[in-house]
Amino acid sequence: METACEVRDLVRNYGELRALDGISFSIRPGEIFGLIGPNGSGKTTTLRILATLLRPNGGTATVFGLDVTRKPKAVRRLISYLPEDAGAYKNLSGIQYLKFMAAFYARDAKGRDQMIEQAMKIANLGFRIQNKVKTYSKGMTRKLLLARALMMRPKLAILDEPTSGLDVTNSMELRQRIKEFARQGTTVLLSSHNMLEVEFLSGRVAMLCKGRIIETGTPDGLKEKYQARNLEEAFITIGK
Amino acid sequence: MKVIVNLLGKEVRELLTRQMLVPLVAIALLFAVIGKLVRSEQAKGSGPHQVVIADYDRSALSQRIKWFLESEHLVLTEAQGDREATLKQAKDEGVNWVIVIPKGLEKSIEVMETGEVEIYGVFQGFSITQTMKGVEIKQLITALNNQLAQDHLAKVSPAVKPKNLLLPLRPKQFVVVKDQVVAGTPEMLSEIVMSQTFMIPMVLMLVIIYASQMIAASIGQEKENKTLETLLTVPIDRLSIVLGKMLGAGLFSLIITGVFMLGFSYYMGAVMGEQSIGTNIDSQMVNELGLGITLQGYILVGFALFLAVVCALSLATLLSVFADDAKSAHTAVMPVIFLVMLPFFLTMFFDITTASLPVRILVYAIPFSYPFLVPKAVMFGNYSIVGFGFLYMALFAGIMIFLAARVFATDRILTAKLRLGKKQS
Numbered sequence: 275m276e277t278a279c280e281v282r283d284l285v286r287n288y289g290e291l292r293a294l295d296g297i298s299f300s301i302r303p304g305e306i307f308g309l310i311g312p313n314g315s316g317k318t319t320t321l322r323i324l325a326t327l328l329r330p331n332g333g334t335a336t337v338f339g340l341d342v343t344r345k346p347k348a349v350r351r352l353i354s355y356l357p358e359d360a361g362a363y364k365n366l367s368g369i370q371y372l373k374f375m376a377a378f379y380a381r382d383a384k385g386r387d388q389m390i391e392q393a394m395k396i397a398n399l400g401f402r403i404q405n406k407v408k409t410y411s412k413g414m415t416r417k418l419l420l421a422r423a424l425m426m427r428p429k430l431a432i433l434d435e436p437t438s439g440l441d442v443t444n445s446m447e448l449r450q451r452i453k454e455f456a457r458q459g460t461t462v463l464l465s466s467h468n469m470l471e472v473e474f475l476s477g478r479v480a481m482l483c484k485g486r487i488i489e490t491g492t493p494d495g496l497k498e499k500y501q502a503r504n505l506e507e508a509f510i511t512i513g514k
Numbered sequence: 515m516k517v518i519v520n521l522l523g524k525e526v527r528e529l530l531t532r533q534m535l536v537p538l539v540a541i542a543l544l545f546a547v548i549g550k551l552v553r554s555e556q557a558k559g560s561g562p563h564q565v566v567i568a569d570y571d572r573s574a575l576s577q578r579i580k581w582f583l584e585s586e587h588l589v590l591t592e593a594q595g596d597r598e599a600t601l602k603q604a605k606d607e608g609v610n611w612v613i614v615i616p617k618g619l620e621k622s623i624e625v626m627e628t629g630e631v632e633i634y635g636v637f638q639g640f641s642i643t644q645t646m647k648g649v650e651i652k653q654l655i656t657a658l659n660n661q662l663a664q665d666h667l668a669k670v671s672p673a674v675k676p677k678n679l680l681l682p683l684r685p686k687q688f689v690v691v692k693d694q695v696v697a698g699t700p701e702m703l704s705e706i707v708m709s710q711t712f713m714i715p716m717v718l719m720l721v722i723i724y725a726s727q728m729i730a731a732s733i734g735q736e737k738e739n740k741t742l743e744t745l746l747t748v749p750i751d752r753l754s755i756v757l758g759k760m761l762g763a764g765l766f767s768l769i770i771t772g773v774f775m776l777g778f779s780y781y782m783g784a785v786m787g788e789q790s791i792g793t794n795i796d797s798q799m800v801n802e803l804g805l806g807i808t809l810q811g812y813i814l815v816g817f818a819l820f821l822a823v824v825c826a827l828s829l830a831t832l833l834s835v836f837a838d839d840a841k842s843a844h845t846a847v848m849p850v851i852f853l854v855m856l857p858f859f860l861t862m863f864f865d866i867t868t869a870s871l872p873v874r875i876l877v878y879a880i881p882f883s884y885p886f887l888v889p890k891a892v893m894f895g896n897y898s899i900v901g902f903g904f905l906y907m908a909l910f911a912g913i914m915i916f917l918a919a920r921v922f923a924t925d926r927i928l929t930a931k932l933r934l935g936k937k938q939s
Contacts, residue, residue, distance in 0.1 A: 288929070322743075322925075322928070325743075325747045326746075326747060327743060327746055327747065327925060327928055328925040328928065328929070329924070329925050347749060347751075350747055350748060350749040351749040353747065354747070355743070355744065355747040356744075357740045357743045357744065358740075359740060360739070360740040360741065360743065360744055361739035361740060361741055362739075362741065363524060363527070363528050363739075363741060364528075364739070365527055365528045365529075365530075365531050366524065366527050366528065370527060374520060374523070374524050375744075375748070377516070377517075377520045378517065378520070378748040378749060378750055379748070379749070419744075422744075
């Protein structure tokens with residue numbers, strides 16, 4: 275059976291620092307897979323390698339059978355990446371930003387319009403979509419960026435801390451959107467240090483600590499295995 | 515192409531902001547306003563020149579001096595009292611210059627002794643126009659001296675022409691250019707060259723500084739806002755991203771320079787006035803020496819400018835890649851500005867073709883030297899340097915664009931920042 279994402283013995287160094295120390299995991303198509311762990315555990319580095327932004331120093335990573343280092347252009351056609359704390363172009367309006375990004379994916383004007391329509395539904399910014407991005411709140415910008423990440427219905431959406439810095443209402447709304455897209459067939463790989471969020475969203479999770487995966491499984495399976503009430507408790511137990 | 519147009523459209527929207535336009539228009543307007551003020555000051559200066567004259571000699575010579583000054587468009591007001599009263603009169607009447615002809619001047623001159631004419635500059639403020647008027651008065655006194663000297667010589671040696679005694683040696687100067695020998699001075703030649711190449715260094719400096727800063731700001735902001743990470747994951751060629759940024763920055767730097775130069779040329783026109791470079795050029799000398807830049811020559815100069823801008827953009831792109839944010843990107847492109855200033859000064863003071871080998875190698879190795887060298891090379895028919903310059907600049911730009919695209923294609927664009935010590939999760 276084809277995997278959406280296959281990571282084998284992935285290693286990445288930043289000078290003397292080993293950020294990833296031989297991690298391995300695989301994601302099934304249509305699955306929401308969560309990477310959880312504290313700051314500096316290697317989550318963002320893993321996502322950046324899969325998003326073709328960084329090259330690994332060892333190991334392999336494939337997206338729908340395509341090696342991210344050998345076929346980066348082909349991988350980019352299948353993925354969409356939402357960096358943590360990313361911004362949009364401040365002097366563009368929300369709609370101009372969406373049009374700009376959609377033009378890279380759409381084959382024709384009709385396809386582009388469909389993507390923009392889809393994005394406007396996800397962002398749900400009303401008339402503010404016509405305003406410049408610099409006038410947006412953090413929540414509005416994050417919604418716009420998530421809409422951009424999902425509008426082209428990528429085969430794999432890579433979302434780094436998707437609700438970072440958002441209030442409860444906006445976070446809930448975005449989580450619902452992510453779940454909807456996964457139901458419609460988009461595979462989602464997300465990272466968060468908010469383990470409760472990952473527990474709510476993900477079918478399976480991998481726990482990272484100091485560049486290594488210390489446990490993988492379903493949230494319920496991990497909770498049961500470590501007799502924890504939630505993933506946070508399970509993570510602390512494993513860490514001991 | 516569609517991708518580059520899309521990227522260019524984004525760059526234009528991002529750069530074309532009120533914050534960018536307002537200072538630009540303000541600077542152009544400021545130049546225009548200063549130019550207008552200078553023009554009006556010069557109009558005042560070129561009007562009738564008032565002088566208070568105190569004639570204590572009351573002689574035929576003092577009368578001759580006054581006639582001469584009046585014939586040279588000075589408006590004379592006779593002083594009534596002593597020196598102190600005369601100076602006070604000038605101050606009260608707002609006249610800046612006082613000439614005092616002392617008693618006994620004519621007698622001194624008649625016996626072929628020197629006599630003094632006192633010139634007072636009455637400053638109640640300071641302006642260059644007033645200083646220039648003082649120079650004019652001194653020149654008039656020198657002319658008058660010349661006349662008096664000729665009178666003396668005519669008396670002493672009536673058989674000899676006074677001019678022959680005053681100027682026994684008369685230099686007759688020639689310049690040799692491109693095997694053509696033409697009567698003229700090196701100063702005239704220098705003025706011809708300057709008149710046709712005067713604006714090029716200004717334009718080049720501005721375009722390159724703006725272009726480098728624009729592309730630095732663009733890449734720095736993309737890194738700072740993490741929009742670059744998103745852009746690098748879209749399915750487009752990384753070279754398109756580099757070219758889109760270069761086109762945007764190049765376009766804006768040309769617009770900015772155009773607006774700036776419009777204001778600046780108005781200002782220069784006002785400041786230089788009749789003294790503007792090239793006014794005194796002997797057009798016959800230009801034609802005889804074949805030093806006029808033809809339309810084809812200007813096309814070559816324009817092409818050199820274009821290639822220099824592309825070189826600057828590509829080098830600035832490469833340097834900006836290693837910056838963390840917009841602020842550090844501006845610092846990162848400082849070498850580009852230095853590389854423009856160096857040939858600017860070197861070519862201003864040296865004839866590179868006759869400079870020492872190390873200086874020549876240095877100048878020829880800097881791609882931004884050629885826009886300074888090409889206009890002079892075109893004028894003097896030295897087309898080998900033009901051809902070499904074009905090839906070198908094209909090669910340099912090509913290598914820089916290739917390297918920039920390579921850096922964009924690898925993870926160095928992100929890791930350069932990482933190596934500066936920021937922690938990653």
